[in-house]
Amino acid sequence: GQNIDQPTEMTATEGAIVQINCTYQTSGFNGLFWYQQHAGEAPTFLSYNVLDGLEEKGRFSSFLSRSKGYSYLLLKELQMKDSASYLCAVRDSNYQLIWGAGTKLIIKP
Amino acid sequence: ETGVTQTPRHLVMGMTNKKSLKCEQHLGHNAMYWYKQSAKKPLELMFVYSLEERVENNSVPSRFSPECPNSSHLFLHLHTLQPEDSALYLCASSQVPASADEQFFGPGTRLTVL
Numbered sequence: 001g002q003n004i005d006q007p008t009e010m011t012a013t014e015g016a017i018v019q020i021n022c023t024y025q026t027s028g029f030n031g032l033f034w035y036q037q038h039a040g041e042a043p044t045f046l047s048y049n050v051l052d053g054l055e056e057k058g059r060f061s062s063f064l065s066r067s068k069g070y071s072y073l074l075l076k077e078l079q080m081k082d083s084a085s086y087l088c089a090v091r092d093s094n095y096q097l098i099w100g101a102g103t104k105l106i107i108k109p
Numbered sequence: 110e111t112g113v114t115q116t117p118r119h120l121v122m123g124m125t126n127k128k129s130l131k132c133e134q135h136l137g138h139n140a141m142y143w144y145k146q147s148a149k150k151p152l153e154l155m156f157v158y159s160l161e162e163r164v165e166n167n168s169v170p171s172r173f174s175p176e177c178p179n180s181s182h183l184f185l186h187l188h189t190l191q192p193e194d195s196a197l198y199l200c201a202s203s204q205v206p207a208s209a210d211e212q213f214f215g216p217g218t219r220l221t222v223l
Binding site for chain 2: 031044091
C-alpha cells in the first residue's frame with residue numbers, strides 16, 4: 001500500500017529552527033508537496049520538490065531524496081504565527097496526491 | 110483569500126436529512142476536488158473532476174454524490190449520512206496538466222451528523 005509518515009506533533013521555541021521529516025512509500029513518484037494549515041483554515045501551498053536537493057523560499061526550505069523516499073521541511077527563525085499543521089503529500093504514478101496525516105507544530109515563546 | 114469559496118462553512122444535519130455542499134473557484138482552473146479531513150487522519154480524496162472527466166474513489170459510500178456542472182462549480186450532495194461522516198469537507202482546484210499542479214483549497218465545510 002501507499003504510505004506517508006510524518007511525526008504527529010513537534011514543539012519548538014520562537015526564533016529557533018525546526019525540521020519536520022516525511023518518509024513515503026508510493027507507487028511511483030511525480031513530486032512532493034508541503035502545505036501549511038492553520039487551525040480552522042484551508043491548507044495553503046508551501047513548496048514543491050520533484051528533483052533531489054534543497055529548495056529554499058525565504059525562511060522555509062524543503063529537501064528531497066528520492067532514493068531514500070525522504071523529505072524534510074526546514075523552518076528558520078520561527079515565529080508564533082508558524083504554529084500550524086504541516087502536511088506532506090506525494091503525487092503518485094497516477095498523478096493522485098497521497099497525503100500524510102500532518103505534523104502539528106507548536107511554537108513556544 | 111484563496112480564490113476558492115465554500116458554503117456553508119458549518120452544517121449540522123440529522124441522518125435522514127438531504128443537504129448539499131457548494132464549492133466555487135475563481136482561478137480559471139480545470140480540475141476540482143473533494144476531500145474529507147478527519148482529526149489526526151490524512152486527507153482523504155473523495156472525488157476529482159479533471160478536464161471534464163470524473164475520477165472516483167471507490168471507497169466513497171453512495172450516500173455522497175458529486176456534481177460538477179462546469180469547471181468553476183462543484184457540489185457534494187449528501188443523504189442519509191452516518192455520525193462517522195462528521196468531518197471537515199474541503200474543496201480544492203488546480204490547473205492540469207502542470208509541473209507543480211499545486212492545489213488551492215477552500216476554507217472547508219465543518220459537517221456534524223447527529
